[in-house]
Amino acid sequence: MENKINTYKKITVKDLNLYYGxxxxxxSIELEVQENKITAxxxxxxxxxxxxxxxxxxxxDLIHGVKITGNxxxxxxxxxxxxxxxxxxxxxxxxxxxxxxxxxxxIYENVTYGLKVAGMHNKKKMDAIVENSLKRAWLxxxxxxxxxxxxxxxxxxxxxxxxxxxxxxxxxxxxLMDEPCSSLDPIATMxxxxxxxxxxxxxxxxxxxxxxxxxxxxxxxxxYMLLGEMIEFDVTKNIFTRPSKKLTEDYISGxxx
Amino acid sequence: xxxxxxxIQRGAxxxxxxxxxxxxxxxxxxxxxxxxxxLPVISLHFLTDNPEDMGKAGGIFPTLIGTILLPLLALIxxxxxxxxxxxxxxxxxxxxxxxxxxxxxxxxxxxxxxIIFGLFGYIFFVVTLGFGWSILSGGLTLxxxxxxxxxxxxxxxIRAVPKSYREVSFSLGASRWQxxxxxxxxxxxxxxxxxxxxxxxxxxxxxxAVIFTAGSSLRIPTSVFDSTRTMAVHFYxxxxxxxxxxxxxxxxxxxxxxxxxxxxxxxxxMNRFIAKRN
Ligand SMILES: Nc1ncnc2c1ncn2[C@@H]1O[C@H](COP(=O)(O)OP(=O)(O)OP(=O)(O)O)[C@@H](O)[C@H]1O
Ligand SMILES: [Mg+2]
Numbered sequence: 001m002e003n004k005i006n007t008y009k010k011i012t013v014k015d016l017n018l019y020y021g022x023x024x025x026x027x028s029i030e031l032e033v034q035e036n037k038i039t040a041x042x043x044x045x046x047x048x049x050x051x052x053x054x055x056x057x058x059x060x061d062l063i064h065g066v067k068i069t070g071n072x073x074x075x076x077x078x079x080x081x082x083x084x085x086x087x088x089x090x091x092x093x094x095x096x097x098x099x100x101x102x103x104x105x106x107i108y109e110n111v112t113y114g115l116k117v118a119g120m121h122n123k124k125k126m127d128a129i130v131e132n133s134l135k136r137a138w139l140x141x142x143x144x145x146x147x148x149x150x151x152x153x154x155x156x157x158x159x160x161x162x163x164x165x166x167x168x169x170x171x172x173x174x175x176l177m178d179e180p181c182s183s184l185d186p187i188a189t190m191x192x193x194x195x196x197x198x199x200x201x202x203x204x205x206x207x208x209x210x211x212x213x214x215x216x217x218x219x220x221x222x223x224y225m226l227l228g229e230m231i232e233f234d235v236t237k238n239i240f241t242r243p244s245k246k247l248t249e250d251y252i253s254g255x256x257x
Numbered sequence: 258x259x260x261x262x263x264x265i266q267r268g269a270x271x272x273x274x275x276x277x278x279x280x281x282x283x284x285x286x287x288x289x290x291x292x293x294x295x296l297p298v299i300s301l302h303f304l305t306d307n308p309e310d311m312g313k314a315g316g317i318f319p320t321l322i323g324t325i326l327l328p329l330l331a332l333i334x335x336x337x338x339x340x341x342x343x344x345x346x347x348x349x350x351x352x353x354x355x356x357x358x359x360x361x362x363x364x365x366x367x368x369x370x371x372i373i374f375g376l377f378g379y380i381f382f383v384v385t386l387g388f389g390w391s392i393l394s395g396g397l398t399l400x401x402x403x404x405x406x407x408x409x410x411x412x413x414x415i416r417a418v419p420k421s422y423r424e425v426s427f428s429l430g431a432s433r434w435q436x437x438x439x440x441x442x443x444x445x446x447x448x449x450x451x452x453x454x455x456x457x458x459x460x461x462x463x464x465x466a467v468i469f470t471a472g473s474s475l476r477i478p479t480s481v482f483d484s485t486r487t488m489a490v491h492f493y494x495x496x497x498x499x500x501x502x503x504x505x506x507x508x509x510x511x512x513x514x515x516x517x518x519x520x521x522x523x524x525x526x527m528n529r530f531i532a533k534r535n
Contacts, residue, residue: 059428064351091430101421103440114429117439163425170429 010035010174010204011056016070018051018060025051027228029070033174033221038196038205040219040236042212044251047225049208053176056206057093058086074174091118094172098179100159102151102166107143110151110162114170129169137165138195157188164195175199177207181214193218212252216240224248288513295510298503304511308475312491313501317508319477323392323485324515326478327471328460330396331403336453338400339407346408347415348437367405372465374402379469390484395471402466403456410452414445447527454523458516464489488512 011033018026025048033039033056041049054060055072058079072079079089091114102110111130112120120126130147134140139161143154151162160180167175177196181189189211196205196218209215215222216236223233224247232239232248243249306316350356378398388394418441426436442449464487472484473494486494488508495505 057428059424062424062427087427087430087432090428095424095428097421097424099421101419101425103422103425104444113426113439114431117426117429117431117435166425166429 007037008035009033010075011206012071012073013052013055014071014073016052016055016072017068018048018055019067020063021065025228026055029230031223031230031233033204033206035204036200036202037220038200038207038218039221039223040215041206041208041223041225042210042215042251043225043231045210048228049225050178052225053178053206053208054095056174056176057090057095059090059095061086091170092172093174093176094167094170096160096163096167096175096177096180099183100156100163102154102159102162104150104152106148107151107154107162108147110166111169113166118170130165133165133169134162136168136199137161138191139165155188157184157191160184160188160192161195164192164199168199172203174204174206177205179208179210182210189214212240224251226251291506291509291513295506295508295513298507299510303507307477311498311500312475312495312504314504317488317491317504317511319475320486320488320491320508321511322477323471323487324461324489324512326392326485327395327399327467327487328457330392330481331399331460332453332457334397334400335404335407335456339404339453340411340449343408343411343415344437344442347412348433348441363405363408367409370465371402371463372469374398375466375469377401378466383470389482390470390472390474391482392471392478392485393481395467395485395487396481398466398470399460399463402463403460406456406459407453410455411445411449414448414452415441417448418444447530450530451523451527454519454526458519458523461487461516461519462489462512463487464493468493488515 009032011031013029013031013033016026016029016031017024029052031039031052041052043049051060055068056074056079060066060068068080074089074093077084079093103113105113108130111133112126115126115129131140131144134143139158142158143149143162151159154162160183164175181192184192193214196207199205207215207219219236221233222236222239224231224239224243224245226247232243232245234244238244239248240252243252303316304321305318307318308320309315346356346359375398378394378401382388382394382397383390386394388397422440422444423436426440427433431439467487468490471487471490473486473490474484475486476483478485488511492505492508492512495501495508
């Protein structure tokens with residue numbers, strides 16, 4: 001199944017280096033992200049997973065002192081090309097963060113945030129998008145009668161799904177998830193994982209996770225990173241059953257650290 | 258012999274507690290002292306009558322007007338200026354030497370004695386710009402005086418907005434300005450309002466900066482170019498010239514109540530705001 005012929009490279013990372021000041025956090029990263037697949041990035045803490053993920057929608061631009069060389073192509077266009085509009089890029093490549101982070105607004109206002117900043121005013125249209133996005137994030141049934149309630153009153157996993165709905169509302173093509181389940185309990189984690197499997201039919205997903213079972217359960221491709229380098233990148237099954245690098249094997253089998 | 262941490266903690270709590278108690282006692286003492294002497298003087302007539310005989314008799318009505326107008330003018334001028342500056346400094350500049358110098362400058366300005374602002378206001382607004390002793394000169398001087406405080410408190414409030422809100426906003430395609438308008442300012446508002454109200458509270462009681470710039474006319478002003486007298490200045494003159502100790506305390510008590518009211522409404526506003534958001 002992983003080797004379907006009609007795969008399409010949504011994102012291609014070429015020789016990407018990132019410096020926090022003098023510190024080189026990413027070293028000549030190469031990565032290909034297939035459309036409608038889930039790509040997982042694993043590796044020990046501090047190896048640069050989040051940094052790499054945040055390169056894919058230029059969130060690192062916000063950090064002072066970051067320097068980036070190399071290329072990230074989205075549908076063949078270099079996103080670090082000066083002519084590209086960052087806000088438009090971020091709408092296409094959205095992000096779900098580690099901690100659920102709804103705005104201190106109502107549920108409805110959270111979902112419509114991205115629409116409003118894009119200039120949408122039409123209430124009917126927004127209502128429809130809110131319903132659709134919440135349905136897609138499996139939250140509609142729980143919140144449909146309290147859309148005007150504060151989002152922070154929801155449980156953590158509902159909040160995280162609200163964040164996903166908020167993202168879906170702007171119709172991204174790629175969803176980046178940085179340890180989206182790390183503040184959730186196992187049942188909520190399962191729910192998000194199932195949701196990811198559902199979402200990949202329409203979206204391309206890249207997920208950073210500390211949880212190797214999670215990577216092996218949900219992802220189609222897995223990259224193992226260590227100290228800023230992409231040690232190995234392959235079909236998930238291969239990484240977990242017959243990794244080609246000794247370093248990967250050590251990590252998978254728990255020998256690391 | 259090693260003292261058990263429990264006893265050390267008890268000692269520490271005792272010291273911290275007594276410091277707090279002492280602070281509160283001093284505060285209460287001052288307020289009671291003034292109110293005790295001043296409250297009996299306050300009456301509707303005292304508040305609404307014009308002073309007679311330089312304030313020996315009659316009320317303090319014109320000084321109420323002056324005390325409202327000057328801080329109000331300062332508020333109207335200083336808060337947009339201060340808030341915009343703090344937004345610019347914290348959201349639209351990268352931390353570098355220029356911003357550091359600006360911050361250092363505002364910190365220094367905040368620490369300058371108010372009489373210096375009075376002197377500056379006198380030379381610049383009253384004389385150079387020719388506004389004379391007037392509400393305008395006084396209001397501008399007060400504005401300059403509270404500006405650094407407003408900038409710094411607003412900046413603190415803006416910085417206290419969680420970084421994740423900014424990240425999410427950007428990640429949903431919002432521009433920096435949209436993020437400021439929709440996320441940062443609404444969330445920083447309680448802090449900003451508190452800072453503004455507290456500095457206004459400070460300017461209500463300001464004497465030195467005002468006496469040189471707004472003068473001390475007891476007539477009811479008809480334009481911003483008229484001189485006026487604030488309660489603080491009135492109190493100062495009554496006490497200093499030995500005109501009427503009784504009326505001086507009455508004025509002081511009114512002033513304290515006014516400042517308390519402003520501060521209380523600041524907290525009330527802030528709490529209401531926070532309650533509304535949650
Ligand atoms: N803003 C920053 N400034 C300087 N160094 C940073 C910054 N962010 C991350 N780093 C460093 O870059 C390296 C990679 O960090 P990154 O957050 O990408 O790791 P990670 O793999 O996501 O780790 P974790 O699993 O703990 O989230 C780390 O050594 C980290 O200390
Ligand atoms: Mg990380």
